[in-house]
Amino acid sequence: RATRCAHTRVQHSDIDHFRQFLQPSSILSTLTDAAPADLEPFNNDWMGKYHGQATTVLKPRTTEEVAKIVSWCSQRRIPIVPQGGNTGLVGGSVPLRDELILSLANMNKVRSFDPVSGILVADAGCILQTLTDYVGPHNHIMPLDLGAKGSCHIGGNVATNAGGLRLLRYGSLHGSVLGLEVVLPDGQVLDQLTTLRKDNTGPRHFLPVHDTSPLERTLVFFKSLTIKPYSGYDLKQLFIGAEGTLGIITAVSILTPPSPQASNNVILALPHFDNVLPLYKTVKRDLSEILSAFEFIDRTAYNLAVKHGQGRALSDEEVEGAQCFVLVETSGGRRDHDEEKLNDLLEHLLSAEQPLITNGVLSQSPAQFSSLWALREGVTEAVSKEGKAYKYDISVPLSSFKIVVDKTREHLASKGLLHDKAVKHVLGYGHVGDGNLHLNIIADAYTQEIQDALEPFVYEIVASYRGSISAEHGIGAMKTHALPYSKNDVAIGLMKQIKQLLDPHGIMNPGKVLE
Ligand code: AKG
Structure with a gap:
């Protein structure tokens, strides 16, 4: 275990101390004049999955103010949860108990x-x-x-x-x-x-x-x-x-890189998931230096994005027979050159003897460009509108993306949990180029039964591929116990020593990353 020292709660005397150097508007505390509702957006994550009971949020304006707060909390052993936009998906930015929340929102220059x-x-x-x-x-x-x-x-x-x-x-x-x-x-x-x-x-x-x-x-x-x-x-x-x-x-x-002079995108409809890998190879070869994104959404993810009004729905004809979709983006230096390459690619794909795709929809205007992207970027929002989501952000070999989604669905069905009153959908989408799958399970509610069915099941699959249980969302509070599925004892031991060295009193975001 990482350090777990006895921690102190924020008291009135602490607020008095903070008042010496913080503006009144930088202090939000139910110990003084704030209503519990004022702290709700800070105590809860946006999925409604993680909930804290902080009494106090501080919003410093300068690094010096942050340093003074932290120095005081260090002496008083008051645990701190640093909070940015609170958009995370693993409960990393909300308190687990009544830690002090330090919001960076006022440091915005x-x-x-x-x-x-x-x-x-x-x-x-x-x-x-x-x-x-x-x-x-x-x-x-x-x-x-x-x-x-x-x-x-x-x-x-x-x-x-x-x-x-x-x-x-x-x-x-x-x-x-x-x-x-x-x-x-x-x-x-x-x-x-x-x-x-x-x-x-x-x-x-x-x-x-x-x-x-x-x-x-x-x-x-x-x-x-x-x-x-x-x-x-x-x-x-x-x-x-x-x-x-x-x-x-x-x-x-x-x-910050220079802006591309020309950007294009296209949605490709695929009859089978098996075509994703050969398609990726072909696209990389044909588009080479102008390829800037290769994003995958399965049919369920697409249907939900459309159902919840994210981006432009393709026509029935365009999606007929599609098992999944890939969004390809190009970013290059010359519009006519890039368009030529993209058109050649499409022609080549559609005229092949055994085409890898059934259809391709190329954006024709900046508005269409954005609305094709919205189909992919909007999946998270669509999922949150559909129900409560159990999210697994994993790195596994690209060839296994569909197997992981299918196995999870079958497993939930075998437990009798795949029906309208429990799990409604199991879907996969993500970043093919990075080997990063977002496995989402949508249910009516967060329940222990579903949680127990999913874990350690999902983590065991990931470990069987020597994958990562956290590709890009972090460990947060959600995955501290699952770290051993992706990191060995030596690595975890070293992480704990570093934590102990830098934070001997364990006041910084306790219970996150390490148990
Ligand atoms: C993405 O859409 O790329 C995300 O990182 C969000 C994934 C999720 O909501 O599970």
């Missing part, structure tokens, strides 16, 4: 942008879409894109190592994040907000506040592992995907 290098430095609480709009006029885009872009925060994206729809083209945040500013669990500020593309020196800036710094302790720790110290540990990588358990990300330096 762009600190700098260099239109030549494309390097953006922004507060952690900036909304992803706002940043996209900010860099857009400079002909840049954010290196990540996801369905929750209208409300998720860049700090939360980095803290969860979010993947999304552009990973195929621009890689993971471990590559595009150049620097971070992090408030450590004792209140010190680790300033690694570099805007350098290359930096092999390891830790550079450090603002010491107390005697023994976590950095010193980290170096001693690595020394104890007989790894050469000062050889350039890239400390920021520790915080990418740590889900706020090692510190609070307050600012992010990120490389």
